[in-house]
Amino acid sequence: MDYREKLIVAPGSKVRLADIDPDYHGEGLSKQSAKGEIDSLLDEIAALQFLLYAEGNHALLIVLQGIDAAGKDGVCRHVIKAMNPQGCSVVGFKQPSTLEHSHDFLWRVHLRAPGMGQVAVFNRSHYEDVLVARVHGLVDDSVWQRRYGLINDFETLLTENNTTIIKFFLYISKDEQLERFARRLEDKSRHWKISESDYTERRRWDEYIAAYEAMLQNCSTAHAPWYVIPANRKWFRNLAVSHIIKATLKDLNLQLPKPTVDIDDIRNRYHAAVARQRRERNADS
Amino acid sequence: MDYREKLIVAPGSKVRLADIDPDYHGEGLSKQSAKGEIDSLLDEIAALQFLLYAEGNHALLIVLQGIDAAGKDGVCRHVIKAMNPQGCSVVGFKQPSTLEHSHDFLWRVHLRAPGMGQVAVFNRSHYEDVLVARVHGLVDDSVWQRRYGLINDFETLLTENNTTIIKFFLYISKDEQLERFARRLEDKSRHWKISESDYTERRRWDEYIAAYEAMLQNCSTAHAPWYVIPANRKWFRNLAVSHIIKATLKDLNLQLPKPTVDIDDIRNRYHAAVARQRRERNADS
Numbered sequence: 190m191d192y193r194e195k196l197i198v199a200p201g202s203k204v205r206l207a208d209i210d211p212d213y214h215g216e217g218l219s220k221q222s223a224k225g226e227i228d229s230l231l232d233e234i235a236a237l238q239f240l241l242y243a244e245g246n247h248a249l250l251i252v253l254q255g256i257d258a259a260g261k262d263g264v265c266r267h268v269i270k271a272m273n274p275q276g277c278s279v280v281g282f283k284q285p286s287t288l289e290h291s292h293d294f295l296w297r298v299h300l301r302a303p304g305m306g307q308v309a310v311f312n313r314s315h316y317e318d319v320l321v322a323r324v325h326g327l328v329d330d331s332v333w334q335r336r337y338g339l340i341n342d343f344e345t346l347l348t349e350n351n352t353t354i355i356k357f358f359l360y361i362s363k364d365e366q367l368e369r370f371a372r373r374l375e376d377k378s379r380h381w382k383i384s385e386s387d388y389t390e391r392r393r394w395d396e397y398i399a400a401y402e403a404m405l406q407n408c409s410t411a412h413a414p415w416y417v418i419p420a421n422r423k424w425f426r427n428l429a430v431s432h433i434i435k436a437t438l439k440d441l442n443l444q445l446p447k448p449t450v451d452i453d454d455i456r457n458r459y460h461a462a463v464a465r466q467r468r469e470r471n472a473d474s
Numbered sequence: 475m476d477y478r479e480k481l482i483v484a485p486g487s488k489v490r491l492a493d494i495d496p497d498y499h500g501e502g503l504s505k506q507s508a509k510g511e512i513d514s515l516l517d518e519i520a521a522l523q524f525l526l527y528a529e530g531n532h533a534l535l536i537v538l539q540g541i542d543a544a545g546k547d548g549v550c551r552h553v554i555k556a557m558n559p560q561g562c563s564v565v566g567f568k569q570p571s572t573l574e575h576s577h578d579f580l581w582r583v584h585l586r587a588p589g590m591g592q593v594a595v596f597n598r599s600h601y602e603d604v605l606v607a608r609v610h611g612l613v614d615d616s617v618w619q620r621r622y623g624l625i626n627d628f629e630t631l632l633t634e635n636n637t638t639i640i641k642f643f644l645y646i647s648k649d650e651q652l653e654r655f656a657r658r659l660e661d662k663s664r665h666w667k668i669s670e671s672d673y674t675e676r677r678r679w680d681e682y683i684a685a686y687e688a689m690l691q692n693c694s695t696a697h698a699p700w701y702v703i704p705a706n707r708k709w710f711r712n713l714a715v716s717h718i719i720k721a722t723l724k725d726l727n728l729q730l731p732k733p734t735v736d737i738d739d740i741r742n743r744y745h746a747a748v749a750r751q752r753r754e755r756n757a758d759s
Contacts, residue, residue: 239663243663262560265558265560266558270559273550273551273555274550274554274557274562274595275550275551275566276564278563279559281560312560364755367748368748371741374737378524378528381732381733381734383733383735384734385735388740445663445666446666448665450668450669452659452665452668455668455673459652459655459673460656462652463652463653466649
């Protein structure tokens with residue numbers, strides 16, 4: 190299945206999340222049957238990332254958004270970990286610092302955009318400025334309303350500089366979120382992460398859904414598309430995300446750079462030197 | 475074996491690399507017998523990194539230095555990859571940019587120092603400013619000579635802010651380097667990395683060794699020790715590096731933060747909500 194085609198938010202289209210099933214998990218797939226496919230996708234991603242790094246002529250930016258417990262950290266742990274850490278950075282955007290806050294909302298994300306040959310993963314991103322900022326009224330309506338266009342302009346700038354952008358909205362149901370919160374309670378190593386706001390934010394579920402829908406329909410562009418990933422099943426989420434990253438990298442037609450030196454000439458010189466070294470070592474012993 | 479004790483450069487001691495065997499590979503170990511130990515060390519590192527991240531009260535800075543082909547990239551690929559990429563950044567320091575060059579030599583590394591809860595790995599570092607800068611005479615002697623003290627002061631600043639520093643000098647023999655260069659020639663995917671300077675830099679081998687020795691004896695301090703890792707055998711290098719990272723993290727006695735909320739109270743509320751949700755779902759169907 191081509192999950193890019195299936196899960197993309199077509200630019201300019203209306204989005205109603207109620208029409209999308211967060212429990213969707215492919216056709217006739219199971220956790221067991223998907224495992225082999227995920228593993229081979231991760232191997233392909235690792236190989237393609239090596240080419241991206243070697244070529245040094247493209248960058249990849251992956252944006253992860255989703256409500257609390259949607260699985261953003263899980264994607265980092267299970268998918269992004271396939272990449273060589275040299276050449277891949279994960280940036281978690283929290284509440285802006287005083288310095289960050291004294292600049293425009295794109296300043297801090299621009300600083301962390303990937304350089305050529307690099308992959309950057311934004312765990313939360315500039316989209317928080319049209320999500321939490323909107324739902325909590327942190328800025329006037331006229332401010333967040335203008336941000337959709339500013340974001341599209343910013344992403345155009347990055348893509349015109351050979352940065353490929355993939356944006357994943359991890360979509361879980363309200364029931365699934367509650368089940369995950371409840372499961373966290375049974376894992377002592379995660380108690381420190383639990384906060385009162387986990388639960389109180391649930392009251393704003395419908396407002397968040399409206400904000401996500403606006404984000405998806407205003408900012409899914411041909412050059413920086415949004416994908417809605419049904420994420421109630423973690424294994425399907427990992428499969429779909431891996432598939433889309435792999436397919437996107439594949440399309441870049443990445444190539445190893447040509448050698449900058451005459452390999453045959455160097456081979457002759459090295460082989461002579463190695464032979465000399467070995468002769469000397471044998472003479473010594 | 476306690477590889478920290480065995481491989482540390484004792485602060486204040488003289489270092490003669492000629493007295494250290496780059497081919498050393500433990501006592502009675504083989505690649506096969508070490509594999510299980512490396513795997514379990516990597517699992518422990520991953521668990522300890524989770525605690526570091528959760529606690530958010532310590533940072534870890536790992537510095538990798540070594541001559542070309544010594545295995546700095548290999549350590550990233552085989553050891554650092556065990557860590558969750560969220561919470562671990564690898565920074566490769568190349569020739570300084572114009573902006574970087576317009577500042578003092580520690581400015582660009584300070585920018586990339588790890589925040590609390592984070593691990594940063596420097597693949598090459600501020601030590602290049604007493605290595606390549608010295609060997610190639612990029613600055614006056616009086617400039618690089620003063621840098622040892624400036625580096626120690628800088629590392630004191632970081633450690634006083636709860637950053638633990640581990641510095642690995644990956645030590646290979648001149649023969650091993652040549653063998654590795656020769657092997658690279660047989661791997662087409664690595665031809666693009668080969669440069670004329672690989673070979674010409676070998677002529678300065680002895681000058682580099684002298685620069686490494688000065689770095690090790692001037693900058694191995696109680697708070698930021700250097701370890702000389704015999705690195706002719708990649709598996710032993712990985713074993714020793716993993717062992718030292720694990721032991722250092724272990725000594726921090728990292729603890730999960732206490733929950734900030736009343737877990738029992740939340741459990742009762744969640745369980746009631748989940749039960750209600752399930753009842754409603756059953757009533758619907």
